[in-house]
Amino acid sequence: MAFLKVNHLKVYYPVRGGFFRRIVDYVKAVDDISFELRQGETYGLVGESGCGKTTTGRTIIGLIKATAGEIVLEGTDLTKLSRRQFYPYRKDIQMIFQDPYSSLNPRKRVLDIVAEPIRNFEKLSPQEEKRKVQYFIERVGLNPESIYKYPHEFSGGQRQRIGIARALTLNPKLIIADEPVSALDVSVQAQVLNFMKEIQEEFQLTYLFISHDLGIIRHMCDRIGIMYRGRFVEEGTCEEIFRNPQHIYTKRLLSAIPNADPRQRRQQFHLREEVEREYKQSYHRYFDDDGRVYPLKKISETHSVAIP
Amino acid sequence: MLKFILRRIMMMIPQLFILSVLVFLLAKAMPGDALTGQLASNPKIDAQTLEEMKEKLGLNDPVHVQYARWMKNLLQGDLGISYIHKQPVNDLLAGRMWNTILLSAAILILTYMIAIPLGIVSGRWTDSWADKLIVGYSYVSFATPLFIFALIMLFIFGFKLGWFPTGGSVDIQVEKGTFAYYLSKLNHLLLPALSGALINTVGTIQYLRSEIIDTKVKDFVKTARAKGVPESSIYWRHILRNSFLPIAAFLGYEITGLIGGSIFLESIFSYPGIGQLFLQSILQRDYSVVTALVMISGLATLIGTLLSDIILSAVDPRIRIE
Amino acid sequence: MTGKPILEIDHLRVSFRIQDQYYAAVDDVSLTVNEDEVVAIVGESGCGKSALALAVMGLHPPQKTKLEGSIIFKGTNLLSLSTSQLNKIRGKDIGMIFQDPLTALNPLMTIGRQIEESMDYHMKLSSMEKRQRTLELLKRVGIPNPEKTYHRYPHELSGGMRQRVVIAIAIACEPSLIIADEPTTALDVTIQAQIMGLLKELQQQMKTGIILITHDLGVVAEMADRVAVMYAGEIVELADVETLFHHPLHPYTRSLLHSIPSAQTRKEKLHVIQGIVPSLQKMPRTGCRFQSRISWIDESKHEPNPILREVEPGHWVRCTCYQHFYFPHDHIGDVGYGIS
């Protein structure tokens, strides 16, 4: 059985205008998506910026109300729960936020920031709490002494690791990682990714992993969903997506991955141009008249593509 | 937006209802009633007459019937009759209400006139001597209770120096409506307003100061500097606008505070407003006046918070009013 | 070679005051950026890249920061200018793209106003022209629907869209030097490619020099002409991009290139550099700063006072330890400190 099942999820943001700020329009940030996560797997969510990845994540942890659809966690539909009923699930689902700085309260010390979820859900003595915080701070590669500092005293990457440490303290079952390492240099990035894998095995964690970096997605994920304008264009195993991409948007995405070999600049450039040409030519085969993505269609047991 | 305001006003109704029940019950539970006061001033009334009067006033009816009657009158704008002043509460309040509104508005304006420049100076040039002076001032005024400060002001500027009148809201000699009349009103207003404002500014100064200190290290301020925006515009356009948000949010509570403050100020400066009346009425057990005043201040508080929300939503696009 | 130098950073030291003591976050860095050239700066997070960029822009708070050395931009030392003199240069001749797009925009101003603001001070345009230009800029950075976006507020845009707005602000007045601090971390690869293309285009059309700070070595490989590798406030290696990727010398550079996830690393542990960077206060100020991270290399292989040395024309390396460096076999994936 699926651990988390998202069924026909829609999230629309109202757009307001005029003096009285009336709703004049809606942004269809997430427009009918369905996918499922199995216990212990890493599911990658990739897509152009603004396609609704963060919105999807925030809706799953209950920060945004779903406009329609279901989010079923181990048999319970979270969208139907009241705030109070949702509370126990908050512990099970944690999010590592995209934005390292504004999600950290500038007036609080790292100790208090990281301990906040512990204080909400567990009762620990100050010593135990401090030990636990230091343990996680150290595991994300920060100096354990730094728990008495404030967020502004850290570099961008260091701040992100504080956010990761905070998400881990409650031993959640599902972690939604929204660009968890995009602010980190490759070595620290490697360290955090190794660490995420390590604890995944240890605690049977499930990850919803949102990233722009397809190198990281390929390294981390078992299955991948590609999003475009609030909808899925393709879904499949890591192999299928990287070896056998079907949708033109997926191809375009893969061709845009920067190549870490300066000698291949030219080839890469030509490849990109070619895909771009194909994209323009075959646009109408992949998108309907309103520019919308078609519904997903299964082409194998695990691989689905949005084609008419 | 309009819908929001209407909904908020609808939401006030149950809040005011609960307040009214509480106030009414409390007034009833107090020892003595409207007649006790009269009895004290006129001990010759015999038991028979007293009982008749009680019956006439409905004081023998069950509590809920009394409440319903009081509520009905209240909704029709009739606040009852003061048994001390022997006149309708409406008439009693009419003049005083304006005085209090005038005093509160004057305090509010003076508060912001003092607090905003000081807060800005203090926040912009942190740790300068000006900042230290301002922080010092706010510590002192934080530690000084309002009524003591008001008494000192009254003593120095009213009695010793004689710069300001020491009581009332206007000279009796001047004719209503003339220029001299308004001038005299202003003259009577100034000392109590200034006393209130000088104490009241502390919160706002400290708030603004810490808000500016927080905002000026924000990333978007760096972005603005990187555009080559001159320092003065950085402050006006970027830092201050963002720092004023919490001040605007605070306005509602500020108004609540003013109502409390007016009790002291008006009593000390013998300024005929509703604060002074409130204190007198409590002392004299004039409950119809007390209940009316509590209801009015409750309403003012609710309107104040609504006002805050409206201002906030007008200046902060992130706040959605639904 | 590329054109004449537009920015010459010479022995720059940026120190932060922490409890009445100054600690250098950027230590004795010299770097030249030529016209029409992209110089990438890579390095561990916290190594002082942003501190360097902010120093060039004059954005460090003077009460808390000490700047030493010189930063010569087109013949003037930026460090000797007053704020109002600096304001004539920043935004106009030097544009900066900030690291964190989510906080880099004023939450109370519309997108359109924020872009126009820099034109207010550096260009003589009517408000119609400004608007027109802003819409063009928005289109240029790949924002669909510029007219709508013009009137929207930052919180209504996704991270990637905000980043593009920040880029539009930086290039609004066509500066001759762009400092891009992680310009594409929040962007998906297709838009990243588009932004890279845009920066390249600017560079070619207007001979713009670009300082590109990034963690993404793929972006460096595609964009940069030269690369400076920083570690703990110092430049440890400086070379042209091909040499750096195909013939890296310094142990830090080599470890970094080793950590990139690739198709081959799937399901494996990634290479991690042992240990952690000491905090500013604890940083050893003598000897090779990388020494503690490669403890298996004998101490005697390090220089007592390592300097940046030109080992081949245009290829600079700090310390002699690179001659003796090797990867230990059991080292892959070791986080490096005791975990129970």
Ligand SMILES: Nc1ncnc2c1ncn2[C@@H]1O[C@H](COP(=O)(O)OP(=O)(O)OP(=O)(O)O)[C@@H](O)[C@H]1O
């Ligand atoms: N509070 C909001 N009000 C209105 N529109 C919003 C709001 N938040 C997001 N949006 C819009 O919803 C869409 C999806 O945004 P979201 O943040 O989920 O994108 P994303 O996939 O995470 O992008 P990125 O990779 O750039 O972070 C965007 O078009 C954005 O402009």
Ligand SMILES: Nc1ncnc2c1ncn2[C@@H]1O[C@H](COP(=O)(O)OP(=O)(O)OP(=O)(O)O)[C@@H](O)[C@H]1O
């Ligand atoms: N205002 C400050 N006060 C004290 N220390 C600071 C301050 N700003 C930065 N630092 C410290 O200076 C060092 C360099 O920081 P900087 O922001 O330049 O790093 P960075 O190389 O840009 O890192 P990242 O890649 O994570 O953004 C870090 O150790 C950081 O903790």
Ligand SMILES: [Mg+2]
């Ligand atoms: Mg996002």
Ligand SMILES: [Mg+2]
């Ligand atoms: Mg940085």
